[in-house]
Amino acid sequence: MATVSHAAPARRGGTAGRILRLNWIGGTFGWIWLLIVMLPIYWIVVTSLKTQANYFTTNPFAPPSDPTLASYRTVLENQFVQYFVNSVIVTVGAIVPAVAISFMAAYAIVRGTGIRLLRMTNSLFLLGLAIPLQAVIIPVYLIIIRLQLYDTLLAIILPSIAFAIPLSVLVLSNFIRDVPNELFESMRVDGATEWTTLWRLALPLTRPALVTVTIYNALGIWNGFLLPLILTQSPGTRTMPLALWTFQGQFGVDVPAIAASVTLTTLPIMLMYAIGRRQLLSGLTAGFGK
Template identity: 70%
Template sequence: MARTPGRERPNWVAGVTSLVWLAIVVIPIYWIVITSFKTQNNYYATNPLAPPTEPSLDAYRLVVESDFPLYFLNSLIVTLGAVIPAVAVSFMAAYAIVRSGRTRFLRSANWLFLTGLAVPHQATVIPVYLIIIRLNLYDSLLGLILPSIAFAIPLSVLILTNFIRDVPKELFESMRMDGATEWGTLWRLAFPLTRPAVVTVTIYNALTIWNGFMLPLILTQSPDKRTLPLALWSFQGQYSINVPAVLASVVLTTLPILVLYVVGRRQLLSGLTAGFGK
């Protein structure tokens, strides 16, 4: 351990806690991965924590040859279809709140979004279900997209507001001097300057919507409208004995999010710490 000024002795309590936690996090993940490469027979024959004696892609083949690619596509459509509009409208609202938040209208809007944070979304699913039925959107991907956007807005506005506030006032001033419209200032000044926050909010929302379970459970019915988490749940019923196949689908479901995490990790972690740590 490198010595830092002011810290003479290593911190054993924190060190041990961090190692114990590392084990708790890593063991289940390790188990998911190794098990997904076992055959069904191998799963029952080998020690659960030992790597497969003969690694096999049987489980993955079974999953990919099922309707999994369709569910994957559904999840992709819902996630992109919800995250992009959600971030765009939240950014516009956050910009307005920061730039002219003293007007009564925007003050109330801000209050509404902040209050929305304290309301558990799941408590509103029954009327959401009714609205979606009445809009003739039941059992459609658009019916999943609309409420997902709405649920993403409050937290996105909060985080984006915190970041747009940090843009120096003089920059807005000089844009105004150059004759830029507010619309132009929003996209050409505020948006690029708060990119880390935008990335954070985008990844966070993508994660939440990609992993969402209750809306698809309630708002869809046909197997061909399933998104991945719902499909996982029904896989589990279908292949309850084929644990490697179930875990292979867990791996495949998480892979896109893992890629997103690897790409945007730095910004996501610093964005979240700054967004909440105030």
């Protein structure tokens, strides 16, 4: 007995030591990866605070000796605020209906499993995940032209809604499926209609999933470049990603101005991700892990 009791702690100690060594290795690579990711962000922010002359005469990674906001002033004076407002309109205008439609569709698919049409609808939504935007951009362009919506913000909003729905339905349906059936039955016994059950039971219980799909789709729409490039033309309908491409041509040799425009464009994305990072990752893990 004494021999066994001494051998077991030894084995446990050896296992703990190996795990500790592995954690040190993983932590080291984690810090290295963090430095690799943060280095471009640091360079962009530092460059945006330099003048053009200072950028070409100093070390690109050295902090500016005399920081200035002249590059930000230059960007803001060139319709940057209008591009920002356009991106907000497109993002909000696409996210609100997309999430609402996806939530109601997911509820109908989960609660109406005995209806064959709903199963076919679910398969159709899943098929939408396999169709990339690049494969259908020409038909979308022709439809927008036929609807006489070309060069409008609505031309970006409508396709964005369509491409945001499949993934949203997949995540939301998995969350609604986890709600105990007894809760739905108790609501029905109390005389609640399906519409009442949808908004008073399913909505509060799936709020983390709603936040997840909202943030995920908002990031994709905010960063969208192909739809604004193909479906708009005038400067008044440009969004932030397309404006960055324009600034790159307009300030082709003014690197600090380009860095300032990139910084202003990235700030809302980083803020949105920082606020909802935990729910975004947990929601996506739960949505794809079932």
